[in-house]
Amino acid sequence: MNCDWLKENLSAYVDGEMNFITRWRIKRHLKECLECSKELRQLEKIHKLSKLAILVSPESHFYDRLKAKLPKVETIEHKKNRVFENIWIALPQGGKAAILVGIALILFLSVIYPRLSSTSLNIDRFEKEYLLSQETLTCVGEPATSLILTSE
Amino acid sequence: MNLNKFWKVFLFLIILSLILVSSPSLAQNGKDILRLSFDAQSQIDFEGIRKIQTYTSDKIHSFVAKVIYQKPNFIYVEYLDPPYLKGRIIIDNGEKRIEYLPGIDKKIKILPSFNCSWIKEKRKKALKITLANFNISKIPEEKILGREVYTLSLSPKNSIGPFLKLWIDKKTYLILRKEKYNSERELILSLYYTKVNFNKHFSKKELYNKLPRIPSISKKFPLPSSYTLQEIKARANFFLSFPGYLPPGYTFQEGEIMAKRKIVKLVYTNGLEVIVLFQRPSAKIAMGPHKWMNFDNLGIRFREGPYGKTLVWNRKKKTFVLMGEVPLEELVKIAQSIK
Amino acid sequence: MSISDEVLILKFKRGDKSSFRRLVEKYQSKVYSIVLAMIGDKNDADDLSQEIFIKVYKGLTQFNGRAKFFTWLYRITINTCINAQNTRKRKPETILMSYPVGEKENPLSTQLSQDTVRSPMEILENKELGMKIKLAIDSLSDGLREVFILREVEDLSYKELSKILQCPEGTIKSRLFRAREEMKKKLTPYLGE
Numbered sequence: 283m284n285c286d287w288l289k290e291n292l293s294a295y296v297d298g299e300m301n302f303i304t305r306w307r308i309k310r311h312l313k314e315c316l317e318c319s320k321e322l323r324q325l326e327k328i329h330k331l332s333k334l335a336i337l338v339s340p341e342s343h344f345y346d347r348l349k350a351k352l353p354k355v356e357t358i359e360h361k362k363n364r365v366f367e368n369i370w371i372a373l374p375q376g377g378k379a380a381i382l383v384g385i386a387l388i389l390f391l392s393v394i395y396p397r398l399s400s401t402s403l404n405i406d407r408f409e410k411e412y413l414l415s416q417e418t419l420t421c422v423g424e425p426a427t428s429l430i431l432t433s434e
Numbered sequence: 435m436n437l438n439k440f441w442k443v444f445l446f447l448i449i450l451s452l453i454l455v456s457s458p459s460l461a462q463n464g465k466d467i468l469r470l471s472f473d474a475q476s477q478i479d480f481e482g483i484r485k486i487q488t489y490t491s492d493k494i495h496s497f498v499a500k501v502i503y504q505k506p507n508f509i510y511v512e513y514l515d516p517p518y519l520k521g522r523i524i525i526d527n528g529e530k531r532i533e534y535l536p537g538i539d540k541k542i543k544i545l546p547s548f549n550c551s552w553i554k555e556k557r558k559k560a561l562k563i564t565l566a567n568f569n570i571s572k573i574p575e576e577k578i579l580g581r582e583v584y585t586l587s588l589s590p591k592n593s594i595g596p597f598l599k600l601w602i603d604k605k606t607y608l609i610l611r612k613e614k615y616n617s618e619r620e621l622i623l624s625l626y627y628t629k630v631n632f633n634k635h636f637s638k639k640e641l642y643n644k645l646p647r648i649p650s651i652s653k654k655f656p657l658p659s660s661y662t663l664q665e666i667k668a669r670a671n672f673f674l675s676f677p678g679y680l681p682p683g684y685t686f687q688e689g690e691i692m693a694k695r696k697i698v699k700l701v702y703t704n705g706l707e708v709i710v711l712f713q714r715p716s717a718k719i720a721m722g723p724h725k726w727m728n729f730d731n732l733g734i735r736f737r738e739g740p741y742g743k744t745l746v747w748n749r750k751k752k753t754f755v756l757m758g759e760v761p762l763e764e765l766v767k768i769a770q771s772i773k
Numbered sequence: 774m775s776i777s778d779e780v781l782i783l784k785f786k787r788g789d790k791s792s793f794r795r796l797v798e799k800y801q802s803k804v805y806s807i808v809l810a811m812i813g814d815k816n817d818a819d820d821l822s823q824e825i826f827i828k829v830y831k832g833l834t835q836f837n838g839r840a841k842f843f844t845w846l847y848r849i850t851i852n853t854c855i856n857a858q859n860t861r862k863r864k865p866e867t868i869l870m871s872y873p874v875g876e877k878e879n880p881l882s883t884q885l886s887q888d889t890v891r892s893p894m895e896i897l898e899n900k901e902l903g904m905k906i907k908l909a910i911d912s913l914s915d916g917l918r919e920v921f922i923l924r925e926v927e928d929l930s931y932k933e934l935s936k937i938l939q940c941p942e943g944t945i946k947s948r949l950f951r952a953r954e955e956m957k958k959k960l961t962p963y964l965g966e
């Protein structure tokens with residue numbers, strides 16, 4: 283086995299595409315040949331790093347966005363929508379108004395109101411700050427830190 | 435005559451050798467051991483399963499995590515239990531710290547490393563205060579998980595503040611076990627390993643791979659605004675109040691200005707623990723379940739969590755939040771002393 | 774173990790549409806990674822990945838199951854990318870823009886743009902190297918890039934690769950070899966020794 287042959291086949295060796303005997307012979311050569319084993323390390327490094335560089339997650343809600351574009355086969359969803367539509371149509375004007383007012387009120391109370399009264403704070407925030415100060419004295423993750431608060 | 439001399443020399447040699455044999459444990463006093471344990475975890479290759487239990491009057495919280503240390507300064511923590519923390523990963527490479535909790539975090543948090551210079555500096559100062567505030571004594575040595583350990587007992591020179599028992603590995607100075615007691619000598623925290631493996635080396639990349647490839651955010655860290663007492667007085671944009679009383683051993687550590695300069699945070703420490711006082715112009719603070727106490731016209735809301743007590747009250751158009759792990763009477767004393 | 778692709782496809786054919794969601798969730802990252810590496814633009818990659826899964830959705834009822842699902846999926850993926858490249862001009866510089874360089878190494882002021890998707894390794898280490906690798910992949914000759922990307926994303930065997938790319942195994946072998954030679958040339962200063 284010479285170095286030139288090996289260099290051309292090292293890529294397939296890294297990919298695990300060699301039969302048992304060839305693998306064994308290559309291994310034996312690599313043990314003795316500094317040049318080739320350096321080459322191997324480089325290939326392995328390229329392999330590992332490329333994998334890390336290539337693999338990423340798609341933007342969030344990939345499926346939800348996809349679902350909106352899918353041809354209309356999602357039958358169950360459609361039926362549900364119809365049911366809701368029918369109820370809405372059947373409602374008297376007063377009922378519709380009541381529902382709209384209700385939704386507006388919920389929106390106001392949950393989103394807008396807390397922002398208007400900016401002086402209303404939650405104690406969690408202070409407790410987290412306290413734990414941060416405590417944590418720096420005790421070092422990493424020793425108390426399970428701020429997460430304890432969010433859990434309760 | 436000659437024989438007598440020979441016996442004297444012989445006896446002397448025996449005593450000398452006995453001293454030499456036992457000297458490894460005599461060579462170091464408690465303070466030195468504590469100092470060495472201070473940075474131990476950044477200088478070892480180690481994997482272990484760590485369990486922490488905290489005890490409050492009505493609850494026991496228990497946390498299990500896999501911990502990997504790699505020299506220098508690399509830390510990996512993966513929570514195994516409780517279920518709501520399972521999968522939480524902390525990776526700290528000495529420069530930055532990444533925190534991620536699957537299912538909750540949509541992004542990866544990046545924070546300053548626990549081994550970055552300013553936190554190290556803070557811990558160093560705290561160690562000095564600890565050494566000044568606590569009596570450190572060695573108690574008979576034991577073995578933990580088959581390893582020789584030094585056993586230290588830290589007791590406060592004054593009556594306040596925790597008692598600590600530490601079991602420190604003789605070879606690496608890693609703290610293998612820790613118990614914390616309150617001033618009534620009730621156990622409030624215990625930390626120990628159920629499995630240890632020293633000299634294990636890991637591929638960091640594989641550990642990173644446990645994190646998903648999701649966007650990262652760097653969490654704003656209020657650190658650049660860490661001030662001395664004089665600075666904080668000058669910088670706050672409202673009139674600050676300070677406690678006239680602090681439990682013995684506690685000194686001012688630092689001040690911070692938070693929330694667009696609306697909140698001032700004052701931190702006091704005895705080396706092992708902190709007492710934090712927040713103040714801001716009057717605000718409503720939602721607190722959840724709590725108790726109500728009244729002391730000389732000072733109405734205080736109070737609650738106790740797994741890591742301390744919280745007091746909230748209003749006075750002179752300002753709102754105060756006080757937190758610490760000292761006895762409740764102490765916190766109330768501090769609250770009353772704030773003018 | 775999770776349910777196999779075959780079972781999911783069977784369920785889908787019988788009207789259980791939720792199994793399509795599971796297929797998407799299983800492969801979305803890999804498909805997206807391949808597309809992003811091929812195309813280089815994040816917005817385009819997102820659109821194209823969605824396009825690919827719509828094709829899969831439409832074709833799945835006809836999918837006969839003689840070939841493996843992922844072979845079919847990746848063939849659609851690669852073909853869609855190649856078609857897209859032919860119709861739009863490639864913009865290699867966008868890769869550069871989506872991976873900021875020279876960021877201050879100050880732990881206190883880590884300013885990362887919120888929408889930058891980066892791997893954990895890049896966040897902590899080898900930030901520069903990660904970018905160099907992306908550039909090197911991006912500049913691989915056509916024909917080499919897809920085989921290299923597929924192989925790295927999904928450790929596929931030469932046999933599987935030959936089915937996806939519809940060329941002989943020998944060609945796969947020599948293309949991978951050439952791709953790595955090109956990578957090595959570009960990355961030599963960073964591979965260290």
Ligand SMILES: [Zn+2]
Binds near residue numbers: 284288311315316319
């Ligand atoms: Zn050779």
